Amino acid sequence: MNKKVVFKTYSQDQLSLLPPSYDDLVPKNHPVRIVNTIVDRLDISALERSYKGGGTSSYHPRMLLKVTIYAYLRNIYSSRKIEQALQENIHFMWLSGQSKPDHNTINDFRGKRLKGTFQNIFNQVVILLAEQGVLSLKELFVDGTKIEANANRYTFxxxxxxxxxxxxxxxxxxxxxxxxxxxxxxxxxxxxxxxxxxxxxxxxxxxxxxxxxxxxxxxxxxxxxxxxxxxxxxxxxxxxxxxxxxxxxxxxxxxSKTDPDATFMRMKDDYMQNGQLKPGYNLQASTNNQFIVNYSLAQTTADTTTLKDHLQKHIASYGEAPQTLTADAGYGSEENYVDLEEKEVTAYVKYNYFHKEQRDKKHRENPFHPDNLFYNQETDTYYCPMGQAMNKIESYESETKNGFKQTIHKYQAQNCLGCPLRGSCHKAKGNRTIERNHNLIRLKEKARDLLLSEEGIAHRKRRCWDVEAVFGNIKQNMGFKRFMLRGMDKATTEIGLIAMAHNLRKFSVA
Known part of the structure; x- marks a missing residue:
């Protein structure tokens, strides 16, 4: 016997006694409510002052800020798609109070209005999250990644x-x-x-x-x-x-001719994993517990020269330096070590050949390597494996691209003629000469002791899953691999929106 099929009532023309409320259609724990609550708590007076009086009325900057942040949280980066979402998506309608700014207004807001003011807004959110106990401003994990600019790849x-x-x-x-x-x-x-x-x-x-x-x-x-x-x-x-x-x-x-602020950088993001030169920016990020605490953009391809400015930006934002900073070998330079030491930051920062020192037995036991030669600090003399004194013959200063001055000392053996170890020791025609930077040697020894300590090992292990996971989330889960805006200032604002969206998304599921 066939049972009767019963369908639920379906009537598009059914009238309601009371008009429906968008608030009833938004779940209580939905991320859009978190964006709404947090932005309502922020001081945006600096943003409001960027508006001039007169003329027609403007959309409220708090509403536009909420919509822009939520759009980035939902991986919507195109101003036209944000405009479309404001007309079709219930969550955007609820957030905007049914205001419908067009794509030009949205683009003008994030590209011009937020320039110079968004950093303070981002810092306020980070402080709120720190007060909630989900992150700490005392321990930073720093790394960099390259993101393609919104520029022609072939006009350079x-x-x-x-x-x-x-x-x-x-x-x-x-x-x-x-x-x-x-x-x-x-x-x-x-x-x-x-x-x-x-x-x-x-x-x-x-x-x-x-x-x-x-x-x-x-x-x-x-x-x-x-x-x-x-x-x-x-x-x-x-x-x-x-x-x-x-x-x-x-x-x-x-x-790049189409974005003069962008520099051509090697990026390994094609399906064959081949390095490709593309116009881009070098994103530097400090994280804690996988929350972005500080961000900055650099036009240089190497991370080494970016750390000082990045750290100074953190101090300017939060009023004090972190207690510890952990980074990989890309940041291990004398200039960075000196800066961290002066700021009294405990630096778990690797230097070049750190891993080689630990793993390569030949390197550690090579008696001819300058690092392994005996040095008498009192007489300022090195001794070769044959016991011959190598006296200092010259000192000079060299300058890095950043203008940092290094003091280099040259030492030379007195007589290598007839030495039975000469073939293994060096291949120069005259007596062997070595160059040593004593300050860098001291800083490396200090870094080595920190890195090999229990705390150092723990920080090094944590760095991999703390900051690198954030870059993976931004590029893969959020799909942000190329800027929408052009120019250093606008790109900095946009990466700030990405950082804010990342933090709020993580907080909403915490």
Missing amino acids: VWGKSNKTSKERIKKQLKELWKYVESVYDQEQMLPNEPDFEAIDPEKVAQTIDTINQALKDKEIDKKVKQKLNYAKKNWPQNLQKYNEQEKILGTRNSY
């Missing part, structure tokens, strides 16, 4: 190419002057030789005019004449372009 400027082009112009100018010398008779007086070292638009134009004047009444080769015409027409303006590009480059080696 290389500093090395500019330098090569300027050298080529200098070389061709000299060749043209040699031609002038060759067409003049010995009895004829040559004009004064131009200054070929001053490669700037005005000087080059003057040099070309001088060469043209010198060849005015001469029969010259057709190819030389064509080159002079081309040089007069193109070289000064090309040099002007190179100079403008060098100003944008600064200390960098490259930049």
